[in-house]
Amino acid sequence: MAEASILPANVLLSKRVQERVLNGEEPQPPYVCRDDSTDENVPVSQSSSIPFIDLSLLSSLEPSTAEQELQKLRSALSSWGCFQAIGHGIPKSFLDQVRQVAREFFEQPMEEKGKCAKGVEEMEGYGADPVPAEGQSLDWSDRIFLEVYPEDKRNPIFWPQNPKSFSGVVEDYTTKVQKLTETISKSMAKSLDVQETCFLDQFGERAALQARLNYYSPCPRPDLVLGLKPHADGSGYTIVLQDDVGLQIQKDGQWFTLPIVPESLLVLMGDQMEIMSNGMFRSPVHRVLTNSERARVSVAIFYAPDPEKEIGPEEGLINEERPRIFKKVKDYANIHWGYYQQGQRALHVAKA
Numbered sequence: 223m224a225e226a227s228i229l230p231a232n233v234l235l236s237k238r239v240q241e242r243v244l245n246g247e248e249p250q251p252p253y254v255c256r257d258d259s260t261d262e263n264v265p266v267s268q269s270s271s272i273p274f275i276d277l278s279l280l281s282s283l284e285p286s287t288a289e290q291e292l293q294k295l296r297s298a299l300s301s302w303g304c305f306q307a308i309g310h311g312i313p314k315s316f317l318d319q320v321r322q323v324a325r326e327f328f329e330q331p332m333e334e335k336g337k338c339a340k341g342v343e344e345m346e347g348y349g350a351d352p353v354p355a356e357g358q359s360l361d362w363s364d365r366i367f368l369e370v371y372p373e374d375k376r377n378p379i380f381w382p383q384n385p386k387s388f389s390g391v392v393e394d395y396t397t398k399v400q401k402l403t404e405t406i407s408k409s410m411a412k413s414l415d416v417q418e419t420c421f422l423d424q425f426g427e428r429a430a431l432q433a434r435l436n437y438y439s440p441c442p443r444p445d446l447v448l449g450l451k452p453h454a455d456g457s458g459y460t461i462v463l464q465d466d467v468g469l470q471i472q473k474d475g476q477w478f479t480l481p482i483v484p485e486s487l488l489v490l491m492g493d494q495m496e497i498m499s500n501g502m503f504r505s506p507v508h509r510v511l512t513n514s515e516r517a518r519v520s521v522a523i524f525y526a527p528d529p530e531k532e533i534g535p536e537e538g539l540i541n542e543e544r545p546r547i548f549k550k551v552k553d554y555a556n557i558h559w560g561y562y563q564q565g566q567r568a569l570h571v572a573k574a
């Protein structure tokens with residue numbers, strides 16, 4: 223029982239959470255981290271205020287319809303830093319297939335998943351996030367992280383052979399999301415009255431799309447243990463598909479639980495969109511709860527600017543009323559990761 227409190231994190235992380243659950247182990251520190259005494263959880267029933275944006279309306283031939291949806295988009299991203307996308311053109315049956323293949327992957331025997339296992343200090347592959355700084359908590363989750371675009375970044379050794387359809391579905395899904403990012407990036411620019419392709423240009427032709435499939439095993443102590451600790455993403459923005467409740471977004475000191483709307487995708491701003499929009503859009507802190515009965519699956523696609531390119535606030539968003547908040551930065555995702563490992567945000571590094 224005392225195992226977890228005496229073993230270092232790198233040893234703990236060499237055993238998957240899923241194995242611990244199968245062995246009937248009780249969560250121990252450093253998995254135990256929740257201290258919510260000062261936070262307020264808004265019931266799911268009242269979390270429906272997380273805005274919906276119908277992407278099909280953004281290109282409506284009726285100008286007033288498109289304009290109205292763009293206004294909603296701008297307001298959603300400046301207040302929440304995220305929205306629930308509908309009308310995105312990806313059929314629900316395909317989203318179900320993605321959820322299904324993700325679940326099937328994790329529900330295979332450990333031996334099969336082990337074929338694409340990462341080392342405890344590596345990022346890509348199946349396992350847990352690399353060992354965090356001392357004193358940091360561990361997440362009650364297992365994940366597989368894959369570089370998908372640019373295509374030459376793919377590392378076949380980490381791509382599962384089973385389930386047979388896994389690679390095809392993940393690739394197809396990421397390609398569909400990539401198409402969506404074009405619409406979203408252009409619409410975000412339009413909503414701020416800046417040149418339509420300005421964000422797309424900053425992301426660059428070698429923008430990264432990375433897939434992270436998460437499996438949150440049931441946890442006997444959801445009151446003490448988190449599936450994923452509070453954080454903001456280091457991406458440009460992230461597109462999340464989920465199959466059960468658990469993801470919470472922090473706004474005005476309260477935690478709002480993302481409801482399940484099977485045909486919707488959550489579009490969540492990362493720090494780099496906050497930088498490029500000169501703070502007009504916010505990158506929200508979010509976390510994942512555990513639950514005692516069901517395993518939850520999610521698929522996050524991180525869309526990030528080419529790490530070789532410098533990014534910064536759009537000139538058109540800097541003026542007397544709104545001076546420059548951020549400076550130019552390069553490879554921010556990497557800087558972010560260093561802070562993330564210490565349980566901190568990195569945005570201050572980019573402050574002007």
Ligand SMILES: O=C(O)CCC(=O)C(=O)O
Pocket residue numbers: 434436450455462464469508510520521522
């Ligand atoms: O599992 C989720 O719903 C969210 C995952 C997430 O926030 C992340 O991978 O950065």
Ligand SMILES: [Fe+2]
Pocket residue numbers: 453454455460508
């Ligand atoms: Fe996240």
